[in-house]
Amino acid sequence: MELKRRDFLSATAAAATLAAAKPLLAQTTPGPAPPAASPPAPVPRPVAPGYQAPTEVKKIEIINVRDLEAAAQKVIPTVGFGYISGSAGEGWTKRENEAAFKRVTIMPHYLTGYGSTDLTASLLGSKLSLPIIVSVMGGHGMAHVTAEAGTAKGAAEAGTLFTTGSQSTLSMEEIAQASPGPKWFQIYLPADRGKARELLERAKAAGYLAIVLTIDGVGGGTAQTEWRNRFRVSLPSGNFSERSPQKRNLGWEDVEFIQMATRLPVLIKGVLSAELAAEAVERGCAGIQVSNHGGRNLDDVPATITVLPRIAEAVGGRIPIIMDGGIRRGQDVFKALALGANAVAVARPVIYGLALGGWMGVQGVLEHLKAELEVTMRHAGARSISEISRRSLTV
Ligand SMILES: Cc1cc2nc3c(=O)[nH]c(=O)nc-3n(C[C@H](O)[C@H](O)[C@H](O)COP(=O)(O)O)c2cc1C
Numbered sequence: 001m002e003l004k005r006r007d008f009l010s011a012t013a014a015a016a017t018l019a020a021a022k023p024l025l026a027q028t029t030p031g032p033a034p035p036a037a038s039p040p041a042p043v044p045r046p047v048a049p050g051y052q053a054p055t056e057v058k059k060i061e062i063i064n065v066r067d068l069e070a071a072a073q074k075v076i077p078t079v080g081f082g083y084i085s086g087s088a089g090e091g092w093t094k095r096e097n098e099a100a101f102k103r104v105t106i107m108p109h110y111l112t113g114y115g116s117t118d119l120t121a122s123l124l125g126s127k128l129s130l131p132i133i134v135s136v137m138g139g140h141g142m143a144h145v146t147a148e149a150g151t152a153k154g155a156a157e158a159g160t161l162f163t164t165g166s167q168s169t170l171s172m173e174e175i176a177q178a179s180p181g182p183k184w185f186q187i188y189l190p191a192d193r194g195k196a197r198e199l200l201e202r203a204k205a206a207g208y209l210a211i212v213l214t215i216d217g218v219g220g221g222t223a224q225t226e227w228r229n230r231f232r233v234s235l236p237s238g239n240f241s242e243r244s245p246q247k248r249n250l251g252w253e254d255v256e257f258i259q260m261a262t263r264l265p266v267l268i269k270g271v272l273s274a275e276l277a278a279e280a281v282e283r284g285c286a287g288i289q290v291s292n293h294g295g296r297n298l299d300d301v302p303a304t305i306t307v308l309p310r311i312a313e314a315v316g317g318r319i320p321i322i323m324d325g326g327i328r329r330g331q332d333v334f335k336a337l338a339l340g341a342n343a344v345a346v347a348r349p350v351i352y353g354l355a356l357g358g359w360m361g362v363q364g365v366l367e368h369l370k371a372e373l374e375v376t377m378r379h380a381g382a383r384s385i386s387e388i389s390r391r392s393l394t395v
Contacts, residue, residue: 005223031125040371047141047169052077055145057358060359062368066326072143072352079213080088084351089299097326100303104335105394109381117377118384119370123199123320123343124210124265124286126182129159130370133383134332134362135291135324135345136235136269141169143355147238149178151354153360162210163345166199171238174204186269187211189254190244199239209265210259210286215282216293219248252283259284267322272316273308277321287320294325294347300314305336312340330372334380335390 047053054075062068073081073266087094089231098342121131134155141147141366147169148162155162156179164175172185185203190196200211239244247254265286271277272292290308293302304325315321323336324345337346346369353365377383 002131011146013356023333024129045390047080047139049115049143051080053141053143053145054355055057055217055358056356057146057150057360058355060361060364062364064134065365065368067164067354068349068365069284070354075078076143076355080139082091083139083142084348087295088297091299092296093299093301093303097292097295097305098328099326100305101326101329101332101335103341106331106334106338106376106378106380107392107394109392110379112381114378114381115382117374117375117382118361119374121343121385123161128161128208128282128343130366130373131337131343131345132323132327132366132369132373133161133345134163134366135289135294135347135348136165136214137351138165138167139169139353140354143232143351144358146354146358148175150180150359151350152181152183153364154350154354154359155179155357155366157363160366164208166239167237169238172203172208173206174238176208183208183212183348184212184267186214187258188214188217189247190242191247191252196247196257197261200258202239204262204264207210209269211262212267212289213255213258213267213310214269214293215250216291216297216323217246217248218250218297226270233284241360252279255285255369262335271311272301272304274307278314281315281318285319287322288315288323289345290321292325305332305339308336308339308341316338327369330369330374331376333369333373333394334376334384334388337385338390338392 069085119130121128134151140151144150148164149170151173153163161182162179163186166173166188167184168175183328183355185208187199190199203211206250225271255266255268267287267289268280268285269289269291270293271280271288271290277288288313290304292304304323308323312321320342322342322343322345324347327344327346328349333344347363350362352363359362382388382392
């Protein structure tokens with residue numbers, strides 16, 4: 001395994017980066033001094049010895065969220081960028097996730113007399129300022145020294161929900177302490193039931209409001225990007241002292257196990273068919289996330305926006321539907337809501353925002369998408385997100 005020189009510093013330089021990064025976190029959480037009993041801010045750790053993740057915390061200028069990928073590539077070390085931007089196979093599904101949105105068109109409605117627009121949403125009891133949440137991603141420490149603490153804070157500042165991954169750089173407790181906003185915990189289920197139970201209990205104790213079970217992690221992503229970089233990323237996780245093998249042969253009994261073990265709402269992530277969506281409702285899932293994992297696991301599966309209408313029809317409004325994959329503009333959010341999603345989840349643009357500006361970058365990305373959604377709603381004559389429907393589209 002050959003690593004690019006610029007990705008890795010000497011241990012001394014890495015220690016200096018960390019020392020410099022510590023006050024940075026403190027600086028970014030203004031306000032009154034915390035009471036003595038409050039937990040310390042999480043200490044940034046490098047994802048690998050000498051890995052030099054970006055450190056800047058600043059407001060970023062956004063004209064088009066799509067531009068952030070190229071800007072982030074300049075600041076994230078090559079292996080980290082390869083991991084984040086990568087996709088399975090030849091990347092068709094990743095590209096199609098974005099391209100398919102352009103085949104759905106919006107029908108404006110004018111002379112409505114409507115003034116203000118209300119973008120607030122409610123998701124499993126959490127009140128959000130916008131119907132856009134942060135999708136789960138492993139290893140935020142690859143993008144920024146503040147890792148998930150930065151992303152979670154940015155999400156909370158924007159008034160929305162953050163999903164912590166079981167493969168997070170920081171521990172789920174550190175992330176929970178870093179931000180007061182609503183949070184869900186995503187799990188790649190450990191094969192060992194004892195370890196799985198322990199992880200779930202920790203999530204509940206740390207205040208996570210729901211568990212997201214990723215069902216499409218059945219093994220063997222086929223990312224060419226990582227092979228081209230001659231680097232397979234093995235994410236160090238802040239949640240495990242030792243690795244526990246992941247259960248690959250997931251079945252409905254595993255969903256039931258999580259439901260029984262936590263008594264928290266359980267969502268399944270990775271739904272692409274109407275049949276599976278209908279069964280999720282029958283099996284008592286609290287919600288589903290329509291997702292092809294951003295085209296990272298298997299290439300040539302359909303773009304999520306193309307399967308959403310049939311799934312929404314099968315679910316029939318009985319449980320919330322979150323859709324992710326390729327959301328890059330407020331219009332995309334609008335189209336997903338019109339085709340039946342209750343909210344969308346965004347991944348890569350958020351982590352690029354983190355790389356470019358820490359929590360302020362994350363907040364900026366979410367607020368930019370929100371502002372574009374608001375403009376779209378005004379043109380479409382929708383006063384609230386519940387007024388966005390198939391009638392708002394030409395298909
Ligand atoms: C860097 C990165 C890490 C990810 N890690 C996970 C993960 O640990 N678990 C998971 O269910 N999905 C993971 N995903 C998938 C996202 O949650 C999401 O489904 C997908 O990336 C959405 O597409 P978008 O990147 O086009 O917004 C990851 C995505 C990225 C970009």
